[in-house]
Amino acid sequence: MSRLIGFCFVIVFIAFAAVSLAVTRDIVIVHKSKPIAYFGFYRANQMTGDGWTLFDRTVDWARPAGAPNTQDVFLATYNGTLNPNSHSAELGGIAVYNNLVARGFNVTVGAQATIETGNFAAYDLVVYAWSYPRDATNVVNQGKPFVTFSAGETDELGIGTGAEMMHEYRDNSWVIDNAHSITSPYALGVLTFPNSMFMDATSASGFGRPLIRAEAVTITGFVNLDSYVASPENIEFNVKAKSGALVLDKMTALLASDSSYVVYTNEVGPYHLWGKCTHWLSETLPEEDYEIGGVYRRNFDLLRNGDVDESNAVNLPDMNSIFIAFASAGPAPEDLDGDGIVALPDLNLTFLNFGQVGAE
Numbered sequence: 001m002s003r004l005i006g007f008c009f010v011i012v013f014i015a016f017a018a019v020s021l022a023v024t025r026d027i028v029i030v031h032k033s034k035p036i037a038y039f040g041f042y043r044a045n046q047m048t049g050d051g052w053t054l055f056d057r058t059v060d061w062a063r064p065a066g067a068p069n070t071q072d073v074f075l076a077t078y079n080g081t082l083n084p085n086s087h088s089a090e091l092g093g094i095a096v097y098n099n100l101v102a103r104g105f106n107v108t109v110g111a112q113a114t115i116e117t118g119n120f121a122a123y124d125l126v127v128y129a130w131s132y133p134r135d136a137t138n139v140v141n142q143g144k145p146f147v148t149f150s151a152g153e154t155d156e157l158g159i160g161t162g163a164e165m166m167h168e169y170r171d172n173s174w175v176i177d178n179a180h181s182i183t184s185p186y187a188l189g190v191l192t193f194p195n196s197m198f199m200d201a202t203s204a205s206g207f208g209r210p211l212i213r214a215e216a217v218t219i220t221g222f223v224n225l226d227s228y229v230a231s232p233e234n235i236e237f238n239v240k241a242k243s244g245a246l247v248l249d250k251m252t253a254l255l256a257s258d259s260s261y262v263v264y265t266n267e268v269g270p271y272h273l274w275g276k277c278t279h280w281l282s283e284t285l286p287e288e289d290y291e292i293g294g295v296y297r298r299n300f301d302l303l304r305n306g307d308v309d310e311s312n313a314v315n316l317p318d319m320n321s322i323f324i325a326f327a328s329a330g331p332a333p334e335d336l337d338g339d340g341i342v343a344l345p346d347l348n349l350t351f352l353n354f355g356q357v358g359a360e
Helices: 002-020 050-062 090-102 137-141 151-157 316-325 344-352
Strands: 026-031 036-039 072-077 106-111 125-128 146-148 166-175 189-201 208-213 217-225 236-243 246-254 260-265 269-277 288-290 295-297 300-303
Touching: 026 050, 026 189, 036 050, 036 151, 050 090, 050 125, 050 146, 050 189, 072 090, 090 106, 137 151, 146 151, 217 269, 236 260, 246 260, 269 300, 316 344
Parallel strands: 036 146, 072 106, 072 125, 125 146, 217 295, 217 300
Antiparallel strands: 026 036, 026 208, 166 189, 166 208, 217 260, 236 246, 236 269, 269 288
């Protein structure tokens, strides 16, 4: 019996690990013990103010101590030409080059493929100023301080999953850790930029320490859909953050094939979660406290089936809808169990849950 319990625990643990593997949207991540950083404000030609301050502080954290004019930096850009007319993707690299040169660094420029093949023995720092993921193993194996704008390289660097979790044009992000030299001048909370710019994000993992995230709070978990035999993948799941009857935020997720979900919110403090899927009744979770930078697992244990008209109650109109659609092939709202046809099992579900009302 003890072996069985242990085995079940492992299965549950693996299930939770799977859903939490790539859920946060981290914009700036540093290695916990090596001078390696991911910097997701990747359209550097759009950066202003705090964006450049953060980049400068990231470079200064990663590089060896010393005056900039005594240090050599290898900068890999989209095509290595620094020609603004060659391709729009080169503009970010040009902006990074101008910044580094203005600070006094000795900068050598190469195309993006150099990350995979170059010999960086003569350089104090390597910077990759483009988002396309190149195999960064070459840089890692040479033990060079490295700052990359590519989310897809973070898995090789040991600081992220390598999955691109976000590519958005936005003017804000959230400082979730200001105990690091890069973010120490900033208070925990929202960081708003004068202008919008493209930002990318991945999920910190391994030796990664996330400093800046796209949102304050990440909520993930599983949804138990009552009596559904089809795959739940891409079923819309609506979530509300509520304080009493007051709705603080509305979020929407598409369920994964394992019924997991992830939503993001900037609401912090105490509140409860409300969740509902299409023809299932809503469920409310107890009030809990949510903090900046928190990643929370919240499972919805049972969303009862039978709400055909999505009124959040199972009643006569739902039964009537099934009678009208009886024997028709799905997909259809009346096909409550997802078996591809509106039949007696669907009608039985409305009988079983008749009179049930979703939580508010």
